[in-house]
Amino acid sequence: MPVLPVGGLSLEEARLGLAMRHPGVWAILLLIVLLLLPLAMWGLPQYRLYSQRLSGEAALAEAQSSRRIAILEAEARRESAVALAEAEVTRVWRGAREPHSAGLPRRTGRVSALSSGPGARRNERLADLCAHRGRTASH
Template sequence: MDGQRSLFGIVMAAGLLLIILITGILVGCPRYNVYQQEMAGRAKLAEAQSSRQVAVLEARAKMESATSLAQAEVTRAEGAAKANHILQNSLGGPEGYLRYLQIQALETNNAKLIYVPTEAGLPVTEASRLPGIPEQTDRN
């Protein structure tokens, strides 16, 4: 009988342990789910704050870049204005500078035909160069 009591005690202890384990799981699961959701919420909050900080830093970098580019453009424009002023004064004023620019354009252009403005500001056309129009010859 001692063996049966001992076996019965072991089975009872195992059953009691099983009941305690099941009770712990039933009580612990909802609490663990709440804990898990709380941790997930904290992780999302930390990620959102980090993303916001990155966005703010990127915006500041873009603003600083735009400011630097604007300052560089202003400096370039001031230099170009000074150079134009020096050229204009050395060429006898605005008319001389415009004539200089026209000569520069003619040198860099590979055009075969150049129209020169007349007194009225209109170009002299060469109608005889058009196909189908006979060329006029001088009859002196």
């Protein structure tokens, strides 16, 4: 089989490529690898530490944010409970003065509807609270 020239080179020379024609290329590649290897051996652990530090800071920020949110939710629940209790006291206080306009049941013959039934203790405590605030609650 005849050898045809390729760009002025024989097929054998073309197969050998640039590296074989210029042995200095191998030396340069080896030098680059020898310089990059220690750099990588130093840089990868540094990068891992940096990455871990960032993830730790993110976790800390998330925990602080979650704590702030939990505190705000607890304050909101407390304020809501206080407002509901005040509304209930006001409702009972108005109900003691005007039972029909406050949506409370009418008094029945002998026993007041407020002083009997499953909510009687709660109504008594609310009436005591009204009395403690200087208001009178009569049933």
